Amino acid sequence: MTGPDTSWDVTGGPDGVPGRAPSDVDMNQVWLGVAAQVWRRRPDLPERLAGRLLRSPGLARALVVTPSLLLAWVIASAVVLAAGTAATLGTGTPYVALLAPAVAGTGIAYAYGPGIDPAWELSRSMAISDRMVLLVRALAVFALNAGLGLVASLASGAAAAVTFGWLVPMTAVSALALAVATVARSANVGVVAGLGGWTITVLSGRAASGQFTAAVTSSALVLPYLVVAAACGAIAWCATRIPRGTP
Amino acid sequence: MNVQITEVTRRFGRTQAVAGVSLETGPGVFGLLGPNGAGKTTLLRMMATVVPPSSGSMRLLGRDPGSYASRKEIRRRLGYLPQNLGYYPGFTVAEFVEYFALLKEMPAGQVPRAVAAAVERVDLGGKARAKLRTLSGGMLRRAGIAQAIVNDPELLLLDEPTAGLDPEQRMVFRGLLRDLGQRSTVVVSTHLVEDVGAACSQVAVMNEGQVVFHGTPADLTARGEGTGAAGDAPLERGYSSVLAAARSSLAARS
Numbered sequence: 001m002t003g004p005d006t007s008w009d010v011t012g013g014p015d016g017v018p019g020r021a022p023s024d025v026d027m028n029q030v031w032l033g034v035a036a037q038v039w040r041r042r043p044d045l046p047e048r049l050a051g052r053l054l055r056s057p058g059l060a061r062a063l064v065v066t067p068s069l070l071l072a073w074v075i076a077s078a079v080v081l082a083a084g085t086a087a088t089l090g091t092g093t094p095y096v097a098l099l100a101p102a103v104a105g106t107g108i109a110y111a112y113g114p115g116i117d118p119a120w121e122l123s124r125s126m127a128i129s130d131r132m133v134l135l136v137r138a139l140a141v142f143a144l145n146a147g148l149g150l151v152a153s154l155a156s157g158a159a160a161a162v163t164f165g166w167l168v169p170m171t172a173v174s175a176l177a178l179a180v181a182t183v184a185r186s187a188n189v190g191v192v193a194g195l196g197g198w199t200i201t202v203l204s205g206r207a208a209s210g211q212f213t214a215a216v217t218s219s220a221l222v223l224p225y226l227v228v229a230a231a232c233g234a235i236a237w238c239a240t241r242i243p244r245g246t247p
Numbered sequence: 248m249n250v251q252i253t254e255v256t257r258r259f260g261r262t263q264a265v266a267g268v269s270l271e272t273g274p275g276v277f278g279l280l281g282p283n284g285a286g287k288t289t290l291l292r293m294m295a296t297v298v299p300p301s302s303g304s305m306r307l308l309g310r311d312p313g314s315y316a317s318r319k320e321i322r323r324r325l326g327y328l329p330q331n332l333g334y335y336p337g338f339t340v341a342e343f344v345e346y347f348a349l350l351k352e353m354p355a356g357q358v359p360r361a362v363a364a365a366v367e368r369v370d371l372g373g374k375a376r377a378k379l380r381t382l383s384g385g386m387l388r389r390a391g392i393a394q395a396i397v398n399d400p401e402l403l404l405l406d407e408p409t410a411g412l413d414p415e416q417r418m419v420f421r422g423l424l425r426d427l428g429q430r431s432t433v434v435v436s437t438h439l440v441e442d443v444g445a446a447c448s449q450v451a452v453m454n455e456g457q458v459v460f461h462g463t464p465a466d467l468t469a470r471g472e473g474t475g476a477a478g479d480a481p482l483e484r485g486y487s488s489v490l491a492a493a494r495s496s497l498a499a500r501s
Contacts, residue, residue, distance in 0.1 A: 041341065121333070
Protein backbone atom coordinates (compact mmCIF):
# COMPACT_ATOMS: atom_id res chain seq x y z
CA MET A 1 0.00 0.00 0.00
CA THR A 2 1.21 3.46 -0.74
CA GLY A 3 -1.52 4.99 1.38
CA PRO A 4 -1.13 5.83 5.01
CA ASP A 5 -0.48 3.07 7.47
CA THR A 6 -3.83 2.80 9.20
CA SER A 7 -2.14 1.43 12.31
CA TRP A 8 -0.79 4.90 12.95
CA ASP A 9 -2.15 6.70 15.97
CA VAL A 10 -4.54 9.17 14.47
CA THR A 11 -6.73 9.58 17.50
CA GLY A 12 -5.32 12.89 18.62
CA GLY A 13 -4.24 13.15 22.20
CA PRO A 14 -5.95 15.06 24.96
CA ASP A 15 -3.32 17.71 24.57
CA GLY A 16 -4.76 18.46 21.16
CA VAL A 17 -1.50 18.05 19.27
CA PRO A 18 -1.88 19.95 15.99
CA GLY A 19 -1.81 17.86 12.80
CA ARG A 20 -3.41 14.81 14.26
CA ALA A 21 -6.68 13.69 12.75
CA PRO A 22 -9.80 13.42 14.86
CA SER A 23 -10.72 9.93 15.95
CA ASP A 24 -13.74 9.71 13.66
CA VAL A 25 -11.68 10.23 10.49
CA ASP A 26 -10.93 7.12 8.46
CA MET A 27 -7.49 7.88 7.06
CA ASN A 28 -7.81 5.11 4.52
CA GLN A 29 -10.87 6.78 3.01
CA VAL A 30 -9.10 10.12 3.08
CA TRP A 31 -6.20 8.62 1.18
CA LEU A 32 -8.54 7.07 -1.40
CA GLY A 33 -10.11 10.47 -1.95
CA VAL A 34 -6.68 12.01 -2.48
CA ALA A 35 -5.53 9.17 -4.75
CA ALA A 36 -8.73 9.42 -6.78
CA GLN A 37 -8.01 13.08 -7.49
CA VAL A 38 -4.30 12.59 -8.16
CA TRP A 39 -4.74 9.62 -10.49
CA ARG A 40 -7.85 10.97 -12.17
CA ARG A 41 -7.53 11.27 -15.92
CA ARG A 42 -8.88 14.47 -17.42
CA PRO A 43 -10.71 13.62 -20.66
CA ASP A 44 -9.61 15.80 -23.56
CA LEU A 45 -12.00 17.90 -25.62
CA PRO A 46 -12.85 15.28 -28.29
CA GLU A 47 -13.65 12.73 -25.59
CA ARG A 48 -15.83 15.19 -23.70
CA LEU A 49 -17.69 16.09 -26.89
CA ALA A 50 -18.09 12.42 -27.84
CA GLY A 51 -19.36 11.69 -24.33
CA ARG A 52 -22.04 14.35 -24.66
CA LEU A 53 -22.99 13.28 -28.16
CA LEU A 54 -23.14 9.57 -27.36
CA ARG A 55 -24.45 10.10 -23.82
CA SER A 56 -22.01 7.49 -22.61
CA PRO A 57 -18.56 8.22 -21.15
CA GLY A 58 -17.62 4.56 -21.70
CA LEU A 59 -18.51 4.60 -25.37
CA ALA A 60 -16.68 7.91 -25.76
CA ARG A 61 -13.57 6.43 -24.16
CA ALA A 62 -13.80 3.35 -26.41
CA LEU A 63 -14.09 5.68 -29.38
CA VAL A 64 -11.10 7.90 -28.67
CA VAL A 65 -8.76 4.94 -28.21
CA THR A 66 -9.58 3.62 -31.69
CA PRO A 67 -6.19 3.02 -33.37
CA SER A 68 -7.27 4.60 -36.65
CA LEU A 69 -8.51 7.72 -34.88
CA LEU A 70 -5.27 8.41 -33.06
CA LEU A 71 -3.49 11.60 -34.11
CA ALA A 72 -0.60 9.81 -35.80
CA TRP A 73 -2.99 7.80 -37.94
CA VAL A 74 -5.04 10.85 -38.90
CA ILE A 75 -1.88 12.74 -39.87
CA ALA A 76 -0.70 9.77 -41.96
CA SER A 77 -4.07 9.64 -43.75
CA ALA A 78 -3.95 13.38 -44.41
CA VAL A 79 -0.41 13.10 -45.78
CA VAL A 80 -1.43 10.31 -48.17
CA LEU A 81 -4.38 12.35 -49.43
CA ALA A 82 -2.23 15.49 -49.70
CA ALA A 83 0.21 13.54 -51.85
CA GLY A 84 -2.78 12.40 -53.92
CA THR A 85 -3.88 16.01 -54.28
CA ALA A 86 -0.42 17.05 -55.47
CA ALA A 87 -0.33 14.17 -57.95
CA THR A 88 -3.80 15.07 -59.21
CA LEU A 89 -2.84 18.70 -59.71
CA GLY A 90 0.39 17.67 -61.43
CA THR A 91 -0.90 14.96 -63.75
CA GLY A 92 -4.59 15.64 -64.14
CA THR A 93 -5.43 12.08 -63.12
CA PRO A 94 -7.85 12.15 -60.12
CA TYR A 95 -5.70 10.13 -57.74
CA VAL A 96 -7.55 11.52 -54.72
CA ALA A 97 -10.74 9.82 -55.85
CA LEU A 98 -8.90 6.51 -56.12
CA LEU A 99 -6.95 6.92 -52.88
CA ALA A 100 -9.78 8.03 -50.61
CA PRO A 101 -11.69 4.70 -50.56
CA ALA A 102 -8.43 2.81 -49.96
CA VAL A 103 -7.45 5.06 -47.04
CA ALA A 104 -10.92 4.78 -45.51
CA GLY A 105 -11.03 0.99 -45.91
CA THR A 106 -7.67 0.67 -44.18
CA GLY A 107 -8.83 2.87 -41.32
CA ILE A 108 -12.06 0.94 -40.86
CA ALA A 109 -10.23 -2.40 -40.78
CA TYR A 110 -8.09 -1.01 -37.96
CA ALA A 111 -11.05 0.32 -36.01
CA TYR A 112 -12.15 -2.79 -34.23
CA GLY A 113 -11.56 -6.50 -33.65
CA PRO A 114 -9.54 -9.09 -31.79
CA GLY A 115 -6.39 -8.22 -33.70
CA ILE A 116 -6.74 -4.58 -32.65
CA ASP A 117 -8.07 -4.79 -29.12
CA PRO A 118 -5.59 -6.57 -26.83
CA ALA A 119 -8.27 -7.17 -24.19
CA TRP A 120 -10.82 -8.45 -26.71
CA GLU A 121 -12.10 -11.31 -24.54
CA LEU A 122 -12.60 -9.01 -21.58
CA SER A 123 -14.25 -6.33 -23.71
CA ARG A 124 -16.87 -8.84 -24.77
CA SER A 125 -18.04 -9.26 -21.17
CA MET A 126 -18.73 -5.55 -20.71
CA ALA A 127 -22.10 -3.82 -20.36
CA ILE A 128 -21.34 -1.63 -23.37
CA SER A 129 -21.58 -4.24 -26.10
CA ASP A 130 -18.79 -4.76 -28.57
CA ARG A 131 -21.31 -4.32 -31.37
CA MET A 132 -22.05 -0.81 -30.18
CA VAL A 133 -18.33 -0.08 -29.98
CA LEU A 134 -17.94 -1.42 -33.52
CA LEU A 135 -20.77 0.71 -34.84
CA VAL A 136 -19.59 3.93 -33.24
CA ARG A 137 -15.96 3.42 -34.23
CA ALA A 138 -16.80 2.46 -37.82
CA LEU A 139 -19.06 5.49 -38.27
CA ALA A 140 -16.50 7.84 -36.76
CA VAL A 141 -13.64 6.53 -38.90
CA PHE A 142 -15.82 6.68 -41.99
CA ALA A 143 -16.93 10.24 -41.27
CA LEU A 144 -13.39 11.42 -40.62
CA ASN A 145 -12.08 9.84 -43.80
CA ALA A 146 -14.99 11.19 -45.82
CA GLY A 147 -14.17 14.67 -44.52
CA LEU A 148 -10.48 14.35 -45.31
CA GLY A 149 -11.28 12.96 -48.74
CA LEU A 150 -13.69 15.76 -49.58
CA VAL A 151 -11.19 18.41 -48.56
CA ALA A 152 -8.49 16.75 -50.66
CA SER A 153 -10.84 16.30 -53.57
CA LEU A 154 -11.96 19.93 -53.52
CA ALA A 155 -8.36 21.09 -53.18
CA SER A 156 -7.39 19.09 -56.23
CA GLY A 157 -10.05 20.84 -58.30
CA ALA A 158 -11.74 17.65 -59.46
CA ALA A 159 -15.06 17.74 -61.28
CA ALA A 160 -18.17 17.34 -59.12
CA ALA A 161 -18.83 13.84 -60.46
CA VAL A 162 -15.41 12.78 -59.28
CA THR A 163 -15.46 14.77 -56.04
CA PHE A 164 -18.60 13.05 -54.78
CA GLY A 165 -18.46 9.93 -56.92
CA TRP A 166 -16.02 8.16 -54.66
CA LEU A 167 -18.23 8.38 -51.56
CA VAL A 168 -20.34 5.40 -52.63
CA PRO A 169 -17.37 3.17 -53.55
CA MET A 170 -15.72 4.28 -50.33
CA THR A 171 -18.74 2.92 -48.44
CA ALA A 172 -18.43 -0.42 -50.24
CA VAL A 173 -14.67 -0.69 -49.73
CA SER A 174 -15.00 0.23 -46.04
CA ALA A 175 -17.77 -2.33 -45.51
CA LEU A 176 -15.74 -5.01 -47.29
CA ALA A 177 -12.65 -4.30 -45.18
CA LEU A 178 -14.71 -4.30 -41.99
CA ALA A 179 -16.53 -7.54 -42.81
CA VAL A 180 -13.37 -9.42 -43.72
CA ALA A 181 -11.45 -8.05 -40.71
CA THR A 182 -14.28 -9.10 -38.41
CA VAL A 183 -14.77 -12.57 -39.86
CA ALA A 184 -11.03 -13.30 -40.21
CA ARG A 185 -10.36 -11.67 -36.81
CA SER A 186 -7.42 -9.85 -38.40
CA ALA A 187 -7.13 -6.20 -39.35
CA ASN A 188 -4.38 -6.94 -41.84
CA VAL A 189 -6.53 -9.44 -43.70
CA GLY A 190 -9.30 -6.84 -43.78
CA VAL A 191 -6.93 -4.26 -45.26
CA VAL A 192 -5.74 -6.70 -47.93
CA ALA A 193 -9.35 -7.54 -48.84
CA GLY A 194 -10.39 -3.88 -49.01
CA LEU A 195 -7.38 -2.71 -51.01
CA GLY A 196 -7.46 -5.79 -53.21
CA GLY A 197 -11.16 -5.40 -53.97
CA TRP A 198 -10.75 -1.72 -54.77
CA THR A 199 -7.70 -2.27 -56.97
CA ILE A 200 -9.51 -4.93 -58.96
CA THR A 201 -12.52 -2.65 -59.38
CA VAL A 202 -10.43 0.30 -60.56
CA LEU A 203 -8.40 -1.79 -63.01
CA SER A 204 -11.54 -3.51 -64.30
CA GLY A 205 -13.18 -0.14 -64.86
CA ARG A 206 -10.15 1.09 -66.74
CA ALA A 207 -10.00 -2.04 -68.88
CA ALA A 208 -13.69 -1.74 -69.73
CA SER A 209 -13.84 2.00 -70.45
CA GLY A 210 -10.24 3.07 -70.89
CA GLN A 211 -10.61 5.58 -68.04
CA PHE A 212 -9.02 5.41 -64.62
CA THR A 213 -11.96 7.23 -63.12
CA ALA A 214 -14.62 4.81 -64.35
CA ALA A 215 -14.79 3.16 -60.92
CA VAL A 216 -15.93 6.44 -59.36
CA THR A 217 -17.83 8.13 -62.17
CA SER A 218 -19.84 5.28 -63.69
CA SER A 219 -23.45 5.50 -62.51
CA ALA A 220 -23.95 1.85 -63.47
CA LEU A 221 -21.70 0.87 -60.56
CA VAL A 222 -23.64 2.69 -57.85
CA LEU A 223 -26.14 -0.09 -57.27
CA PRO A 224 -23.51 -2.87 -57.13
CA TYR A 225 -21.51 -0.76 -54.66
CA LEU A 226 -24.54 -0.32 -52.45
CA VAL A 227 -25.37 -4.03 -52.62
CA VAL A 228 -21.79 -4.93 -51.65
CA ALA A 229 -21.89 -2.41 -48.80
CA ALA A 230 -25.19 -3.75 -47.47
CA ALA A 231 -24.10 -7.38 -47.74
CA CYS A 232 -20.77 -6.72 -46.04
CA GLY A 233 -22.50 -4.71 -43.31
CA ALA A 234 -24.82 -7.66 -42.67
CA ILE A 235 -21.84 -10.03 -42.52
CA ALA A 236 -20.08 -7.80 -39.97
CA TRP A 237 -23.29 -7.62 -37.94
CA CYS A 238 -23.67 -11.40 -37.91
CA ALA A 239 -19.99 -11.95 -37.17
CA THR A 240 -20.23 -9.87 -34.00
CA ARG A 241 -23.23 -11.63 -32.52
CA ILE A 242 -22.62 -13.77 -29.46
CA PRO A 243 -21.80 -17.15 -31.04
CA ARG A 244 -24.39 -19.84 -30.69
CA GLY A 245 -23.44 -23.31 -29.61
CA THR A 246 -23.73 -26.31 -31.87
CA PRO A 247 -25.91 -28.79 -29.99
CA MET B 248 -28.47 -18.24 -5.48
CA ASN B 249 -26.29 -16.00 -7.64
CA VAL B 250 -25.31 -18.81 -10.00
CA GLN B 251 -27.75 -21.48 -11.10
CA ILE B 252 -26.52 -23.73 -13.88
CA THR B 253 -28.59 -26.69 -15.04
CA GLU B 254 -27.32 -29.39 -17.39
CA VAL B 255 -25.23 -26.93 -19.36
CA THR B 256 -23.21 -28.15 -22.33
CA ARG B 257 -20.91 -26.38 -24.73
CA ARG B 258 -19.50 -27.74 -27.94
CA PHE B 259 -16.89 -26.23 -30.23
CA GLY B 260 -17.30 -28.16 -33.46
CA ARG B 261 -16.67 -31.78 -32.55
CA THR B 262 -15.12 -30.97 -29.20
CA GLN B 263 -17.37 -31.24 -26.16
CA ALA B 264 -15.81 -28.72 -23.78
CA VAL B 265 -18.55 -28.84 -21.14
CA ALA B 266 -20.81 -31.87 -20.89
CA GLY B 267 -23.87 -31.47 -18.71
CA VAL B 268 -22.73 -29.39 -15.75
CA SER B 269 -25.16 -28.42 -12.99
CA LEU B 270 -24.04 -26.06 -10.22
CA GLU B 271 -25.60 -23.71 -7.74
CA THR B 272 -23.79 -21.28 -5.55
CA GLY B 273 -24.49 -18.19 -3.48
CA PRO B 274 -22.14 -15.76 -1.75
CA GLY B 275 -18.74 -17.20 -0.88
CA VAL B 276 -15.65 -18.35 -2.69
CA PHE B 277 -16.22 -21.25 -5.04
CA GLY B 278 -13.17 -23.08 -6.39
CA LEU B 279 -13.09 -24.85 -9.74
CA LEU B 280 -10.32 -27.40 -9.87
CA GLY B 281 -9.29 -29.69 -12.67
CA PRO B 282 -6.55 -30.65 -15.07
CA ASN B 283 -5.84 -28.71 -18.28
CA GLY B 284 -8.68 -29.16 -20.77
CA ALA B 285 -11.21 -30.14 -18.11
CA GLY B 286 -13.63 -27.38 -19.21
CA LYS B 287 -13.05 -24.89 -16.39
CA THR B 288 -12.26 -21.95 -18.64
CA THR B 289 -15.20 -22.64 -20.95
CA LEU B 290 -17.56 -22.86 -17.98
CA LEU B 291 -16.20 -19.56 -16.67
CA ARG B 292 -16.55 -17.92 -20.10
CA MET B 293 -20.19 -19.00 -20.20
CA MET B 294 -20.73 -17.49 -16.75
CA ALA B 295 -19.05 -14.31 -18.00
CA THR B 296 -21.62 -14.21 -20.86
CA VAL B 297 -18.82 -14.28 -23.41
CA VAL B 298 -20.06 -17.53 -24.94
CA PRO B 299 -23.56 -18.97 -24.55
CA PRO B 300 -24.20 -22.61 -23.69
CA SER B 301 -25.02 -25.03 -26.49
CA SER B 302 -27.79 -26.45 -24.32
CA GLY B 303 -29.02 -26.28 -20.76
CA SER B 304 -30.02 -23.24 -18.76
CA MET B 305 -28.21 -20.61 -16.75
CA ARG B 306 -29.38 -17.96 -14.35
CA LEU B 307 -26.84 -15.44 -13.15
CA LEU B 308 -27.69 -12.97 -10.39
CA GLY B 309 -31.30 -14.09 -10.78
CA ARG B 310 -31.40 -13.22 -14.49
CA ASP B 311 -31.37 -15.10 -17.78
CA PRO B 312 -28.24 -14.09 -19.72
CA GLY B 313 -29.94 -15.14 -22.96
CA SER B 314 -31.90 -11.90 -23.20
CA TYR B 315 -30.12 -8.68 -24.14
CA ALA B 316 -31.46 -6.52 -21.31
CA SER B 317 -30.70 -9.13 -18.64
CA ARG B 318 -27.25 -9.78 -20.05
CA LYS B 319 -26.45 -6.08 -19.92
CA GLU B 320 -27.61 -5.88 -16.30
CA ILE B 321 -25.57 -8.97 -15.37
CA ARG B 322 -22.50 -7.49 -17.04
CA ARG B 323 -22.83 -4.27 -15.03
CA ARG B 324 -22.60 -6.33 -11.85
CA LEU B 325 -19.97 -8.77 -13.05
CA GLY B 326 -16.22 -8.89 -12.60
CA TYR B 327 -14.21 -11.11 -14.92
CA LEU B 328 -10.53 -11.91 -15.18
CA PRO B 329 -9.88 -14.04 -18.27
CA GLN B 330 -7.02 -16.51 -18.37
CA ASN B 331 -5.37 -14.59 -21.18
CA LEU B 332 -5.98 -10.96 -20.39
CA GLY B 333 -4.63 -8.62 -23.03
CA TYR B 334 -3.18 -5.27 -22.02
CA TYR B 335 -3.04 -1.90 -23.69
CA PRO B 336 0.67 -1.18 -23.37
CA GLY B 337 0.24 2.59 -23.58
CA PHE B 338 -2.30 2.74 -20.74
CA THR B 339 -1.28 3.39 -17.16
CA VAL B 340 -2.61 1.07 -14.46
CA ALA B 341 -5.21 3.67 -13.41
CA GLU B 342 -6.26 4.29 -17.04
CA PHE B 343 -6.62 0.56 -17.66
CA VAL B 344 -8.85 0.07 -14.63
CA GLU B 345 -10.81 3.23 -15.45
CA TYR B 346 -11.40 2.07 -19.03
CA PHE B 347 -13.18 -1.07 -17.89
CA ALA B 348 -15.04 0.77 -15.14
CA LEU B 349 -16.51 3.00 -17.86
CA LEU B 350 -17.29 0.04 -20.13
CA LYS B 351 -19.15 -1.50 -17.18
CA GLU B 352 -21.26 1.66 -17.20
CA MET B 353 -20.35 2.75 -13.70
CA PRO B 354 -21.58 6.28 -12.99
CA ALA B 355 -18.78 8.58 -14.17
CA GLY B 356 -18.66 10.47 -10.88
CA GLN B 357 -17.93 7.31 -8.93
CA VAL B 358 -15.22 6.04 -11.23
CA PRO B 359 -12.09 7.87 -9.91
CA ARG B 360 -12.64 6.77 -6.32
CA ALA B 361 -13.55 3.21 -7.38
CA VAL B 362 -10.39 3.04 -9.48
CA ALA B 363 -8.27 4.25 -6.56
CA ALA B 364 -9.86 1.71 -4.23
CA ALA B 365 -9.38 -1.19 -6.67
CA VAL B 366 -5.77 -0.26 -7.40
CA GLU B 367 -4.99 -0.01 -3.70
CA ARG B 368 -6.69 -3.34 -2.94
CA VAL B 369 -4.29 -5.14 -5.25
CA ASP B 370 -1.35 -3.22 -3.80
CA LEU B 371 -0.50 -1.35 -6.99
CA GLY B 372 -0.85 2.16 -5.60
CA GLY B 373 2.82 2.85 -6.18
CA LYS B 374 2.43 1.93 -9.85
CA ALA B 375 -0.91 3.58 -10.55
CA ARG B 376 0.61 6.03 -13.03
CA ALA B 377 3.07 3.57 -14.55
CA LYS B 378 2.53 2.38 -18.11
CA LEU B 379 1.44 -1.24 -18.34
CA ARG B 380 4.36 -2.05 -20.64
CA THR B 381 6.76 -1.30 -17.77
CA LEU B 382 5.17 -3.77 -15.32
CA SER B 383 6.17 -7.33 -14.45
CA GLY B 384 3.88 -10.28 -15.18
CA GLY B 385 2.67 -10.46 -11.59
CA MET B 386 1.88 -6.74 -11.53
CA LEU B 387 -0.04 -7.04 -14.79
CA ARG B 388 -2.05 -9.86 -13.26
CA ARG B 389 -2.85 -7.64 -10.30
CA ALA B 390 -3.93 -4.85 -12.66
CA GLY B 391 -6.24 -7.41 -14.24
CA ILE B 392 -7.68 -8.28 -10.84
CA ALA B 393 -8.16 -4.56 -10.12
CA GLN B 394 -10.31 -4.08 -13.23
CA ALA B 395 -12.35 -7.14 -12.25
CA ILE B 396 -13.19 -5.76 -8.79
CA VAL B 397 -13.49 -2.07 -9.67
CA ASN B 398 -17.31 -2.19 -9.82
CA ASP B 399 -17.57 -4.08 -6.52
CA PRO B 400 -19.12 -7.00 -8.43
CA GLU B 401 -21.79 -9.29 -7.08
CA LEU B 402 -20.41 -12.07 -9.23
CA LEU B 403 -16.65 -12.26 -9.64
CA LEU B 404 -15.13 -14.78 -12.06
CA LEU B 405 -11.39 -15.29 -11.91
CA ASP B 406 -9.54 -17.63 -14.25
CA GLU B 407 -6.15 -18.60 -12.86
CA PRO B 408 -5.85 -15.37 -10.87
CA THR B 409 -2.69 -16.34 -9.02
CA ALA B 410 -0.68 -17.22 -12.13
CA GLY B 411 2.47 -15.12 -12.04
CA LEU B 412 2.02 -13.88 -8.48
CA ASP B 413 4.87 -14.37 -6.02
CA PRO B 414 4.18 -16.35 -2.81
CA GLU B 415 3.67 -13.24 -0.70
CA GLN B 416 1.24 -11.74 -3.19
CA ARG B 417 -0.63 -15.03 -3.41
CA MET B 418 -1.17 -14.98 0.34
CA VAL B 419 -2.40 -11.38 0.19
CA PHE B 420 -4.64 -12.28 -2.72
CA ARG B 421 -6.20 -15.20 -0.84
CA GLY B 422 -7.07 -12.76 1.93
CA LEU B 423 -8.67 -10.47 -0.64
CA LEU B 424 -10.67 -13.42 -2.02
CA ARG B 425 -11.98 -14.31 1.43
CA ASP B 426 -12.94 -10.68 1.98
CA LEU B 427 -14.73 -10.42 -1.38
CA GLY B 428 -16.52 -13.70 -0.70
CA GLN B 429 -18.21 -12.20 2.35
CA ARG B 430 -20.63 -10.28 0.12
CA SER B 431 -20.18 -11.59 -3.42
CA THR B 432 -20.10 -14.88 -5.23
CA VAL B 433 -16.51 -15.47 -6.28
CA VAL B 434 -15.77 -18.30 -8.70
CA VAL B 435 -12.07 -19.09 -9.02
CA SER B 436 -10.75 -21.46 -11.63
CA THR B 437 -7.33 -22.77 -10.76
CA HIS B 438 -5.09 -25.77 -10.93
CA LEU B 439 -3.40 -24.83 -7.67
CA VAL B 440 -4.97 -26.97 -4.98
CA GLU B 441 -3.49 -24.91 -2.15
CA ASP B 442 -5.35 -21.79 -3.35
CA VAL B 443 -8.62 -23.68 -2.97
CA GLY B 444 -7.73 -24.98 0.48
CA ALA B 445 -6.79 -21.52 1.70
CA ALA B 446 -9.61 -19.44 0.29
CA CYS B 447 -12.62 -21.45 -0.88
CA SER B 448 -15.70 -22.45 1.05
CA GLN B 449 -16.89 -24.78 -1.73
CA VAL B 450 -15.05 -26.63 -4.44
CA ALA B 451 -15.93 -28.51 -7.61
CA VAL B 452 -13.55 -30.76 -9.50
CA MET B 453 -13.99 -30.97 -13.26
CA ASN B 454 -12.74 -33.65 -15.61
CA GLU B 455 -13.54 -34.14 -19.30
CA GLY B 456 -16.17 -31.41 -19.20
CA GLN B 457 -18.05 -32.84 -16.22
CA VAL B 458 -18.20 -32.02 -12.53
CA VAL B 459 -16.92 -35.14 -10.78
CA PHE B 460 -16.91 -33.73 -7.26
CA HIS B 461 -18.78 -30.94 -5.48
CA GLY B 462 -18.40 -30.22 -1.78
CA THR B 463 -16.26 -28.43 0.76
CA PRO B 464 -12.47 -28.56 0.82
CA ALA B 465 -12.80 -30.73 3.92
CA ASP B 466 -14.99 -33.19 1.98
CA LEU B 467 -12.37 -33.28 -0.77
CA THR B 468 -9.63 -33.91 1.75
CA ALA B 469 -11.65 -36.77 3.22
CA ARG B 470 -11.90 -38.42 -0.21
CA GLY B 471 -8.14 -38.89 -0.21
CA GLU B 472 -7.78 -40.43 3.23
CA GLY B 473 -6.47 -43.97 3.21
CA THR B 474 -6.49 -44.22 -0.58
CA GLY B 475 -2.75 -43.91 -1.12
CA ALA B 476 -3.42 -41.26 -3.74
CA ALA B 477 -0.51 -39.10 -4.90
CA GLY B 478 0.02 -35.67 -3.36
CA ASP B 479 2.09 -33.75 -0.83
CA ALA B 480 -0.85 -32.36 1.13
CA PRO B 481 -4.13 -33.93 2.27
CA LEU B 482 -6.18 -31.77 -0.13
CA GLU B 483 -3.93 -32.74 -3.03
CA ARG B 484 -4.41 -36.40 -2.18
CA GLY B 485 -8.17 -35.88 -2.15
CA TYR B 486 -8.00 -34.16 -5.54
CA SER B 487 -5.85 -36.95 -7.00
CA SER B 488 -8.18 -39.58 -5.61
CA VAL B 489 -11.29 -37.94 -7.11
CA LEU B 490 -9.59 -37.56 -10.48
CA ALA B 491 -8.37 -41.14 -10.49
CA ALA B 492 -11.85 -42.41 -9.69
CA ALA B 493 -13.37 -40.25 -12.46
CA ARG B 494 -10.85 -41.46 -15.00
CA SER B 495 -11.32 -45.13 -14.16
CA SER B 496 -15.09 -44.67 -14.34
CA LEU B 497 -14.73 -43.09 -17.79
CA ALA B 498 -12.42 -45.88 -18.92
CA ALA B 499 -14.86 -48.54 -17.71
CA ARG B 500 -17.74 -46.87 -19.59
CA SER B 501 -15.79 -46.60 -22.84
